[in-house]
Amino acid sequence: MGNIASEEIRHSREIDSIIKKDKKNFEQTISTILLGAQNAGKSTFMKQIKLFSDHQLTDEEIKELKWTMYENVLSSVQPIADAVLKNKQLVDKIGSNMALTIEAISIQTMENLSQLDQDKLSRFGEIVQLFLNDKFIKEFYSTTSLVLPDYAVYMVSRMPMLIFQKSFVPTINDWVNVRKPTSGVQEFTLNTADMKLKVIDVGGQKSERKKWIHHFDKVFIITFISAISTYDQEVSEEDELPRNAIKRDLEILKEVLDNPFLKRKPLILFLNKSDIFKLKIQVVPLEKHFPEYQGKTLDYSDGIKFVKKLFLDLVSKIDAELDVFPHITHATDVKQTKNVIQSTITAIRNINLQANGLIT
Known part of the structure; x- marks a missing residue:
């Protein structure tokens, strides 16, 4: 084993020597x-x-990253919201107030979000979190085969309620996990x-x-x-x-x-x-x-x-x-x-x- 290691070291040094000679x-x-x-x-x-x-990450990249995360959250939860609204039995379970909340999520667009002030953005994040935390809805999207983006699990785990807060600062891990074509x-x-x-x-x-x-x-x-x-x-x-x-x-x-x-x-x-x-x-x-x-x-x-x-x-x-x-x-x-x-x-x-x- 020692001979093999010594041979690898010798070979590496030979390559380094060759590179130096013909750099x-x-x-x-x-x-x-x-x-x-x-x-x-x-x-x-x-x-x-x-x-x-x-x-x-630069300040500009962090700013852009926050909006990419907003888009990723929206594209993660909207397929769930749409599927819930099509399930009459589930809508009856969650009640009319939650159904209205889900409709608001379903029709939301990035263009609309870009026009909201920070207080309203934070409120939207809280609404999304409320939706995801509902026990009937959580059971539904955990057990139903829905076609969701690859990043959906990550975005849900990061808690939209926090992502939409003014104080939220994205991390390197967020940067790696978000998707933007x-x-x-x-x-x-x-x-x-x-x-x-x-x-x-x-x-x-x-x-x-x-x-x-x-x-x-x-x-x-x-x-x-x-x-x-x-x-x-x-x-x-x-x-x-x-x-x-x-x-x-x-x-x-x-x-x-x-x-x-x-x-x-x-x-x-x-x-x-x-x-x-x-x-x-x-x-x-x-x-x-x-x-x-x-x-x-x-x-x-x-x-x-x-x-x-x-x-x-x-x-x-x-x-x-x-x-x-x-x-x-x-x-x-x-x-x-x-x-x-x-x-x-x-x-x-x-x-x-x-x-x-x-x-x-």
């Missing part, structure tokens, strides 16, 4: 582009990369000891994906992200017929790898939202949506292996010799994602060394 050739900006469908978690990874670089192109450069890593985040909506090609010629390595928790979801984009979300992601990845600009470009593959996948697969059989699945039913480990194999088999079919680095990720987990980013940087560093002929 002029090695130091450069390496670019990767975050690709994947909308809601895959690309923007969350971009935030985590900034945190890896010790990013601190990427519009246009976001770039961030991460400085490491021996290279600069430029990360390009582009929108995942179908209309945005048409613009991806404009950035492909700058890319050294591809980063593709898929939300594996969507294995049971049907998605419909623009004029297309509904299709399984994972199969949609596989089609997008195929288009990416088939692009002439990206031929033989190494691939970092993030199979994301494993936390939601783990909860969901306990109650939603994978074989219901993928009849070819032959693993144990309702089993997380077998399910992960199956989904991972779907992606790796596709990559191998397109280019059996392509360097691919798969990771099972939970992008809102700061500690786990930090380790993944470190591993990714190491992989990119080694690929860069090979490309410069500094190691074989």
Whole structure:
């Protein structure tokens, strides 16, 4: 064991020595582009990369974050409110006063919220909290299969009554967990000891994906992200017929790898939202949506292996010799994602060394 450790240390020192000798050739900006469908978690990874670089929230970011949290709270509770109002038996249980409160939540818009003063905003937060705390409603949304945003559980746990208070100050964890669709192109450069890593985040909506090609010629390595928790979801984009979300992601990845600009470009593959996948697969059989699945039913480990194999088999079919680095990720987990980013940087560093002929 000691010999193995000594060998690894010796190898690391050799690489450091090589870099020092040929630093002029090695130091450069390496670019990767975050690709994947909308809601895959690309923007969350971009935030985590900034945190890896010790990013601190500015006053402007905190102000914007509060309003993003307002929007996330609203989009989390409105599907619950709408479902409650459609359940006549439940409406009779909760009474007319609560029903009026729910109607007020159901018709609220961000435009209306932006016109409220702080006292009225605080009051709205209290109304939402009252709604969520009602024992009949809590039982309903805890036991009913509702399609809610991924961030809904987090937003409810943060207590809307507090979020809408003037004194509320969002945290880094809030920043990581909120969702706001990427519009246009976001770039961030991460400085490491021996290279600069430029990360390009582009929108995942179908209309945005048409613009991806404009950035492909700058890319050294591809980063593709898929939300594996969507294995049971049907998605419909623009004029297309509904299709399984994972199969949609596989089609997008195929288009990416088939692009002439990206031929033989190494691939970092993030199979994301494993936390939601783990909860969901306990109650939603994978074989219901993928009849070819032959693993144990309702089993997380077998399910992960199956989904991972779907992606790796596709990559191998397109280019059996392509360097691919798969990771099972939970992008809102700061500690786990930090380790993944470190591993990714190491992989990119080694690929860069090979490309410069500094190691074989």
